[in-house]
Amino acid sequence: MEIPVPAPVAPERQGWMDKLSSGLRKTSSNIAQVFTGAQIDDNLYEELESALLLADAGVKATEFLLADVKRRVAASGASRPVQAKNILIASLTELLKPLEKPLVIGEFKPTVIMVAGVNGAGKTTSIGKLTRHLANEGASVLLAAADTFRAAAREQLAVWADRNTVEIVSQEGGDPAAVSFDAVSAGRARGKDVVLVDTAGRLPTQLHLMEELRKIRRVVQKADATAPHEVILVIDGNTGQNALTQVKAFDDALKLTGLIVTKLDGTAKGGVLAAIAQEKPVPVYFIGVGEKLEDLETFSAREFALALLA
Numbered sequence: 563m564e565i566p567v568p569a570p571v572a573p574e575r576q577g578w579m580d581k582l583s584s585g586l587r588k589t590s591s592n593i594a595q596v597f598t599g600a601q602i603d604d605n606l607y608e609e610l611e612s613a614l615l616l617a618d619a620g621v622k623a624t625e626f627l628l629a630d631v632k633r634r635v636a637a638s639g640a641s642r643p644v645q646a647k648n649i650l651i652a653s654l655t656e657l658l659k660p661l662e663k664p665l666v667i668g669e670f671k672p673t674v675i676m677v678a679g680v681n682g683a684g685k686t687t688s689i690g691k692l693t694r695h696l697a698n699e700g701a702s703v704l705l706a707a708a709d710t711f712r713a714a715a716r717e718q719l720a721v722w723a724d725r726n727t728v729e730i731v732s733q734e735g736g737d738p739a740a741v742s743f744d745a746v747s748a749g750r751a752r753g754k755d756v757v758l759v760d761t762a763g764r765l766p767t768q769l770h771l772m773e774e775l776r777k778i779r780r781v782v783q784k785a786d787a788t789a790p791h792e793v794i795l796v797i798d799g800n801t802g803q804n805a806l807t808q809v810k811a812f813d814d815a816l817k818l819t820g821l822i823v824t825k826l827d828g829t830a831k832g833g834v835l836a837a838i839a840q841e842k843p844v845p846v847y848f849i850g851v852g853e854k855l856e857d858l859e860t861f862s863a864r865e866f867a868l869a870l871l872a
Contacts, residue, residue: 566652568868578859582869585827585851589617590872593833597643602635606643610650617833617870618802623840627653651867657836658863663845665792665820667701672749672757674782674789676742677822678775678812679796684824685709688796688850689760690722691858692822695848697726701755706745707732708778709760719760725855729754738774739781746785759790772815779816794847796822802831809842820847822858827851832870 571579583590596609607628614624630653635646667673677692679685686709693703707719707730723730729752731745742759749757761778782789795812797805805823812818821844826832835846846861 566648568648568651571865571868575862575865579865579869581851581857582826582849582859582865583872586832586869586872589832590870592616593871594647597647599643602641602643602646606646607632614833614836618831618837619833620803620806620837620840623657623833623836626840627657627836630657647871651871654836654867654870655864657839658866660843661821661835661839661846662861662863663820663847664860665847667696667699667756670786670788670791672704672746672754672786673791674746674749674757674759674786675792675794676759676761676779676782676790676816677794677796678761678816680798680808683796683798683801684850685796686718686722686760687853688822688824688848688858689719689758690725691850691855692848693722693726693728693758694855695858696756697728702753703728703756703758704745704749704752704754705730706742706757706759708738708741708745739778742778743781743785746782746789750786772811775812775816792819793817794820794822795844796824799823799826799834799849800831802834803837805834806837806841809838809844813842813844818844820845822846822848822850823861824850835866 593613596606596613599606611624611628614627627650631646631650634649634653640646640649677685677689693705696703705719705723705728720730731741731748733741738761745757745759761775779790793816795809795818797808823846826849848858849861850858
């Protein structure tokens with residue numbers, strides 16, 4: 563078995579790759595230290611296990627990666643730690659590959675996207691960034707301010723609508739489901755390509771609010787029987803295993819189609835994507851490593867693995 567050597571990243575992705583590597587430095591430095599010794603031995607594997615668990619890769623993904631690396635090392639005859647590191651990059655890339663799926667717009671008009679997430683995950687900011695991304699792709703976007711639960715959420719979304727010069731459907735103190743219904747109806751009438759519905763930030767333990775999310779989904783279907791076409795959860799990369807818990811809870815309630823992972827810059831818990839891939843492989847449409855509108859990029863398993871093990 564040949565020992566893998568990571569191929570270079572495409573030149574047009576290098577700027578993003580530098581930003582991602584920088585953002586994941588806290589995680590990557592902890593793991594990279596494992597491979598600074600002189601040989602591959604039990605001590606290296608013990609340190610690797612600890613480093614992956616500290617990075618919040620989770621027990622199942624850590625066990626899978628350790629077993630896979632040991633098997634590949636034995637099969638390839640690798641003897642140097644740097645070779646084991648390259649094998650881990652290949653193994654992690656394969657584990658993350660099922661999460662790599664693009665957000666496709668255009669099959670339905672409008673494509674109705676519900677966006678959920680707990681308060682503080684960066685949900686409304688991500689909607690602003692996603693709006694910019696879609697506009698750059700040539701899509702016309704209508705925003706629905708259905709986060710009527712949180713004070714100032716409407717105003718925050720209006721700022722993003724203004725920055726992106728897109729229309730917004732909003733009601734002061736309105737019922738979230740009613741706002742969503744109006745927005746989908748307006749999107750159809752105005753010939754919009756995408757309707758982005760900002761739902762209220764909530765914790766999975768707030769059962770009455772999770773029920774409200776289900777209601778929004780049902781009411782959206784009344785406005786368009788095929789909708790929602792996408793249900794995206796925004797998760798904060800800093801929260802580690804808690805992010806996996808959120809993915810499971812929101813998927814049970816809403817049947818998620820994709821994720822946006824935010825705030826990966828400066829976290830030591832970047833390994834959580836391995837846990838998601840192993841235990842609840844919902845596609846990761848985008849990852850974010852900054853506050854700027856352009857700091858949202860499509861997810862690549864290989865780029866992420868390279869950055870995590872830089």
